[in-house]
Amino acid sequence: MTARAVLVIRRDNIGDLVCTTPLLAALRRQLPQARIAALVTRYNAAVLAGNPDVDAVYSYTKGKHRAPGESVFALYTDRLRTILALRRQRFDWVLLPGGAQPSALRFASWIGGRRLLVRGGEDDGAGPHEVEQTCHLLVRMGLRYETPAVRVMPNAAELAAIDALLAGALPQRPRRLVGLHISARKPSQRWPVERFTTTMRRLRQSEDVAFMLLWAPGSADNPQHPGDDDKAAAILAAAAGIPVVPVVTARLEQLVAAVARCDAFICGDGGAMHLAAGLGKPTVALFGQSGPERWRPWGVPQVVLQEPSRDVGDIDADEAVAAFLRLPVAAAPNR
DSSP states (O other), rough: OSSSSSEEEEESSSSHHTTHHHHHHHHHHHHHTSSSOOOHHHHHHGGGGGGGTHHHHHEOGGOOOOOTTTHHHHHHHHHHHHHHHTTTTTOEEEETTTTHHHHHHHHHHHHSSEEEEEEEEEGGGGGGSHHHHHHTTHHHTTOOOOOOOOOOOOHHHHHHHHHHHHHHSSSSOOOOEEEOOOOOOOOGOOOOHHHHHHHHHHHHHHHEEEEEEEOOOOTTTSSSSSOOOOHHHHHHHHHTTTTTEEEEEESSSHHHHHHHOEEEEEEEEEEEHHHHHHHTTOOOEEEESSOOOHHHHSSEEEEEEOOOOOGGGGGGGGHHHHHHHSSSSOOOOOO
């Protein structure tokens, strides 16, 4: 069947959508004349901003991500408009690389399309990684199986803002600017303050490095959007004398730009780790409960650390330093 229009629905977290970008790249490469669209959430839409493999990105807002003062009626009215706009496009293929999630299936049913393809058990054999299993949908479309690199595009205006911040904070550029992302949703993925500060001090003894400290804003006890302002303040206080550029990332676009300006990255398993992979950054990935076989950074130099306890807090700073020193000094494509 000729594919003139393809819709990919991915309503999951940031990392899930980053791991879907290889599928989009392969679709663009093998179906150069097709219209390729994506339906995502407002929460993760910035992952696809500027991506040349997608002709259009449609987004909607989940109820739990509703902004203060945003009416439920307006939210669902906007969602209905989006569904109707997509329905009019009469897609040849609607792909659900996140599997048979009830909400995704409902969207697919409302939008219609000639063929619906849902990731399932037959895709597991492609390999253990999320990218491998997602890209196996290509085979079921009658296309060639391939697993390109993950890809994220920083925004030019956001990059300029980060550049201005770095110019003011670091008059002399170090050999490597190391990104440290300290936020994580799950407690088992949160590295303690003293591990970050010890790692910073020991790396400063070994190399000409400076650091960019990245975190989500807010208080840790916020039930909807917990943040790490207190943790960041503690790290900065303990890191006195070390060149550190603090960047609180209130928006995903800002986080992408900040990571783009780093030369290497140290972080827990999560969305920021996958963004770093999408920007080509060598990474030390600290894993807790998640399985590295499925969720490790895709397509970049990496060292994955995980303890038998599956608790990031049990990873020692010396392990992280040794892992970082094994990373290659890569070219910085996003400088």
